[in-house]
Amino acid sequence: MTERKNGKSTLGQLPHSPSHRLVKPLMTPEECAAFLHIEVNTLYVMKAQKRIPYRKVGHLLRFDFEEIVQWTKREEEGLA
Numbered sequence: 309m310t311e312r313k314n315g316k317s318t319l320g321q322l323p324h325s326p327s328h329r330l331v332k333p334l335m336t337p338e339e340c341a342a343f344l345h346i347e348v349n350t351l352y353v354m355k356a357q358k359r360i361p362y363r364k365v366g367h368l369l370r371f372d373f374e375e376i377v378q379w380t381k382r383e384e385e386g387l388a
Contacts, residue, residue, distance in 0.1 A: 333372075333373045334363065334365065334370035334371065334372055334373070335370065335371045335372075335373055335376070336369075336370065336371075337351055337352065337369055337371070339371075340371040340376060343373075343376065344376070344380070355369070360376070360379060361375040361376065361379055
């Protein structure tokens with residue numbers, strides 16, 4: 309059964325508790341490629357070469373936003 313607040317369904321909404329804010333957003337390959345301003349195929353090559361951090365969620369490929377941000381910072385430091 310779905311709770312209702314002000315006539316709106318709350319199904320699928322996370323409670324506003326600190327523990328739920330710790331959930332890291334995961335990006336699809338398309339979202340990650342767009343974030344990095346690269347082609348999706350380039351992202352898949354980088355993943356196959358283990359040059360970029362990634363996760364498997366079941367059979368799905370996902371990229372943790374915070375890990376990608378940290379990875380980009382490390383990559384920039386390596387180029388300097």
